[in-house]
Amino acid sequence: MPVSLPNNQVPDCLPDPWADDPLLQQTLAGCDHTQRSRLAAFGQLLAGEEAAGWARDANACAPQLVSHDARGERIDTVRFHPAWHALMALWRREGLHRMPERGNADGFLARGAAFFMAGQLESGALCPTTMTFAAQPLLASSAYGIAWLPGAAADGYDSRDVPWRDKHALVLGMGLTERQGGSDLRGNEARAVASDDGSYRLSGHKWFYSAPMADGHLVLSRQADAHDALSCFLLPRWRRDSTRNGVAITRLKDKVGNRSNASAEVVFDDAEAWPCGEAGRGIRTLIEMATYTRLDCVLGSAALMRGATAQAVHHARCRHAFGRTLAAQPLMQAVLADLALETEAATRLALALAAAFGRADALSLAWRRIVTPAAKFWVCKRAEAVCAEAMEVCGGNGYVETGPLARYFREAPVNSIWEGSGNVMCLDVLRAVRQSPELAEVLLADLAAGVAADKPMRHALGELQRLFALDAELLQARARAVATTLALLVQGVLMRRGAPDARADLFVASRFGEGGALFGALDADAATRTAVCAGLYPERA
Numbered sequence: 001m002p003v004s005l006p007n008n009q010v011p012d013c014l015p016d017p018w019a020d021d022p023l024l025q026q027t028l029a030g031c032d033h034t035q036r037s038r039l040a041a042f043g044q045l046l047a048g049e050e051a052a053g054w055a056r057d058a059n060a061c062a063p064q065l066v067s068h069d070a071r072g073e074r075i076d077t078v079r080f081h082p083a084w085h086a087l088m089a090l091w092r093r094e095g096l097h098r099m100p101e102r103g104n105a106d107g108f109l110a111r112g113a114a115f116f117m118a119g120q121l122e123s124g125a126l127c128p129t130t131m132t133f134a135a136q137p138l139l140a141s142s143a144y145g146i147a148w149l150p151g152a153a154a155d156g157y158d159s160r161d162v163p164w165r166d167k168h169a170l171v172l173g174m175g176l177t178e179r180q181g182g183s184d185l186r187g188n189e190a191r192a193v194a195s196d197d198g199s200y201r202l203s204g205h206k207w208f209y210s211a212p213m214a215d216g217h218l219v220l221s222r223q224a225d226a227h228d229a230l231s232c233f234l235l236p237r238w239r240r241d242s243t244r245n246g247v248a249i250t251r252l253k254d255k256v257g258n259r260s261n262a263s264a265e266v267v268f269d270d271a272e273a274w275p276c277g278e279a280g281r282g283i284r285t286l287i288e289m290a291t292y293t294r295l296d297c298v299l300g301s302a303a304l305m306r307g308a309t310a311q312a313v314h315h316a317r318c319r320h321a322f323g324r325t326l327a328a329q330p331l332m333q334a335v336l337a338d339l340a341l342e343t344e345a346a347t348r349l350a351l352a353l354a355a356a357f358g359r360a361d362a363l364s365l366a367w368r369r370i371v372t373p374a375a376k377f378w379v380c381k382r383a384e385a386v387c388a389e390a391m392e393v394c395g396g397n398g399y400v401e402t403g404p405l406a407r408y409f410r411e412a413p414v415n416s417i418w419e420g421s422g423n424v425m426c427l428d429v430l431r432a433v434r435q436s437p438e439l440a441e442v443l444l445a446d447l448a449a450g451v452a453a454d455k456p457m458r459h460a461l462g463e464l465q466r467l468f469a470l471d472a473e474l475l476q477a478r479a480r481a482v483a484t485t486l487a488l489l490v491q492g493v494l495m496r497r498g499a500p501d502a503r504a505d506l507f508v509a510s511r512f513g514e515g516g517a518l519f520g521a522l523d524a525d526a527a528t529r530t531a532v533c534a535g536l537y538p539e540r541a
Contacts, residue, residue: 009397010314010319010394010397012403013310013311013314013315014047014048015120015307015310016044016046016047017043017046017047017117017120017121017306017307018040018042018043018044018117019040019043019044020043020047020310020537020540021306021536022535022536022538023347023536024113024117024347024351027113027347027498028109030106031106031109031110032106035106035110038094038110039110039113039114039117042114042117043117046118046120046121051090051121052121053083054087054122055083055121055122055404055407056083057081057082058080058081058084058087058124058260059124059259059407060401061081061083062260063078063079063080063081063084063252063261063262064078064079064252065078065249065251065252066078066079067248067249074248075244076244076247076248076249077161077213078212078249078252078264080213080260080262083260084124084125084260085157085159087122087124088128088129088157088159088171089156089157090118091126092129092154092155092156092157092169093156093157094114094118095111095114095155096111096114096118096126096133097132097152097153098111098133098136098155099136099137102358102360103358103359103360104358105359106355106358108356108357108358109351109354109355112299112351112354113354115299115354116299116300116302116303116306116347116350116351117303119299119300119302119304120303120304120306120307123257123258123300123411124258124259124260124261125260126296126300127210127211127261128171128172128173128211128214130292130293130296131173131174131210131214131218131293132170132171132172133292133296134289134291134292134293134296135152135172135218135289136149136152137288137289137292138232138276138277138288138289139152139172139276141277142234142275142277144274144275144276145276148164148170148216148234151168151169151170151215152171152172154170155169156168156169161213163236163237163240163242164215164216164236164237164238167215170215170216171211171213171214171215172214172215172216172217172218173209173210173211173212173214173216173217173218174209174217174218174219174286175206175209175217175218175219175220175235176188176206176208176219176286177207177208178190178204178205178207179205179207182207183420183421183424185220185230186283188220188221188222188230189204189222190202190203190205190206190219190222190268191203191204191221191222192221192222192223192224192231193225194224194225198274199240199273199274200221200223200272200274200275201271201273202219202221202233202235202246202270202271203268203269203271204221204267204268205265205267205268206219206265206268207265208253208263208264208265209247209249209263209264209265209266210263211261211262211263212249212252212264212266213237213262214237215236216235216236217234217237218232218233218234218235218276218286218289219232219233219235219273220283220286221233221273221282223275223280226279227280229280229282230280230283231275231277231280231281231282231285232275232276232281232282232285232286233273233275233276234273234274234275235271235272235273235274236272236273239272245271245272246268246270246271246272247266247268247269248266248267248269249264249265249266250265250267251264251265253265255414256410256413256414257407257409257410257411257412257413257414258414259410290419291368291372292357293418294372294376294419295353295354295357295372297376297380297415297418297419298349298350298375298376298379298380298415300415301346301350301379301382301383301412302343302346302349302379302383304383304386304387304408304411304412305343305346305347305382305386306347307408308339308387308405308408308409309339309342309343309386311394311398311403311404311405312336312389312390312393312394313327313336313339313340313533315393315394315397316332316336316393317539330529331520332393333526333529333530333533334520334521334522334524334529335389335519335520336532337506337522337524337528337529337530337532337533338519338520338521339386339389339390339393339519340532341503341506341507341510341532342382342386342519343386343536344495344507344536345492345494345495345507346379346383346491348491348495348498348499349375349379349487349491349494350375350379352494353367353368353371353372353375356368362438362439362442363442363443365439366436366440366442366446367443369432369436369439370429370432370433370436370439370443371443371486371490373420373432373483374425374426374429374482374483374486374487375487376415376419376420376425377416377422377426377429377480377483377484378483378484378487378488380415381416381422383412383416384412384413384416385519386412386519387405387408387411387412388409389519390405391405391406391408391409422480423479425483426479426483427476427479429479429482429483430475430476433468440468444461444464444465446493447461447489447490447493448461450492450493450496450497451492451493453496454492454496454512456508456512456513457492457493457508457512460485460488460492461489463485464482464486464489467485488511488512491507491511492504492507492508492511495507495508500535502531503532506522506524506528506532510522510523
């Protein structure tokens with residue numbers, strides 16, 4: 001009979017991402033009762049054992065490529081664990097794929113909150129959900145794509161591998177990069193040749209073809225009858241004659257994270273596709289779509305930060321060492337409070353950005369065009385650091401696959417890479433300021449009003465304006481400094497306008513003075529350190 005041993009291990013933490021998050025509830029306080037009630041019910045579901053099991057199983061049982069059937073016929077199918085389909089159906093039911101109406105700031109905010117909550121459970125199934133969401137404005141403006149719009153916006157989920165016209169709900173994917181070009185899309189060589197019926201035939205390849213089982217993909221290809229300029233095309237999985245389209249999956253990527261989701265390398269062999277957007281403006285068309293996917297990168301990274309910090313706080317409160325809980329140890333208090341502050345600032349930024357997508361005033365347009373790439377750069381970078389620190393708080397128990405922290409840790413880098421790496425985002429900030437100086441002026445004026453009472457932030461704003469005055473070559477070399485300073489200023493202003501004074505003071509002092517770069521270097525007394533975590537991560541009764 002096994003010997004009974006004392007156990008100081010911490011029980012599993014399954015937080016409710018709505019009920020256990022006072023900041024989220026505060027931010028959504030202005031939304032209507034129906035929206036908040038729906039989010040509350042969603043939070044209860046996400047906190048359940050069944051949902052946690054879906055997240056574990058979907059990532060432990062990676063998608064499998066089946067290239068041929070039993071008769072040797074090519075089928076290029078990817079098979080997923082049932083947990084993947086359960087997650088996809090849940091995200092669709094909660095409307096994470098649906099584009100809110102223009103001018104509906106509360107709709108964008110509520111959708112952003114739901115995405116933020118979902119990202120604390122599992123990220124892989126959010127990838128095709130995001131692409132379907134971001135594709136809808138483009139579909140609406142396309143003569144061919146408009147017929148796809150009802151299926152893309154439908155609440156249901158239809159996993160059948162059949163022609164898109166036979167399905168009640170559709171999923172969209174993307175295929176942009178090629179081996180020889182990577183992020184430099186101007187190096188793409190895939191080519192589209194016009195047919196008599198208005199369609200095009202594509203040949204070439206894609207190095208990253210996201211969600212290969214999607215019903216259609218937005219791809220970038222050279223258009224033969226437009227002087228080989230790069231254009232956007234919608235490429236369905238099935239041809240109009242109900243035969244499989246000419247897309248051969250050569251292999252699935254063996255990724256560090258995002259394991260539940262499939263990413264593929266593909267070859268186009270006379271693949272049928274249709275123009276989607278203005279000829280020769282493919283990069284511009286897809287960059288407009290990428291603005292929405294970048295929003296979701298920010299929301300998803302903030303979600304990982306919230307999820308990881310919640311695990312760390314729970315562990316420290318339950319784990320006893322050296323005569324008291326870890327959460328009662330002064331240095332651990334400083335680390336946890338710092339993680340909580342970082343996560344709060346990221347959450348405020350992500351949700352404010354989501355709301356800005358639903359407004360049309362000049363400041364909101366400045367946020368969409370200038371703050372979005374800065375936020376994607378900064379929040380996604382900080383998510384990696386937060387997940388690593390939270391894992392360390394939990395010690396060896398954080399470094400094993402039985403809990404969610406290992407998955408968060410592997411997942412965190414993808415948002416920095418996908419939809420434009422860090423350098424691309426920082427250069428996009430410079431491009432946005434150069435192309436839209438009137439929006440930059442509006443944004444800087446709002447920041448100036450927000451930092452008026454804070455000497456450290458006033459100094460940082462002055463430094464940002466000094467950087468903008470550099471010549472182009474020097475400014476490009478300092479692009480990361482520009483994006484970092486801009487993101488921190490936006491976070492500082494949001495903290496000043498929304499957080500309790502004690503937390504805002506601590507954030508400004510640490511992020512614009514000493515500390516901030518290394519978690520746990522806060523200059524705060526025990527009462528303040530404890531209050532930060534208690535206010536953002538209240539203990540359950």
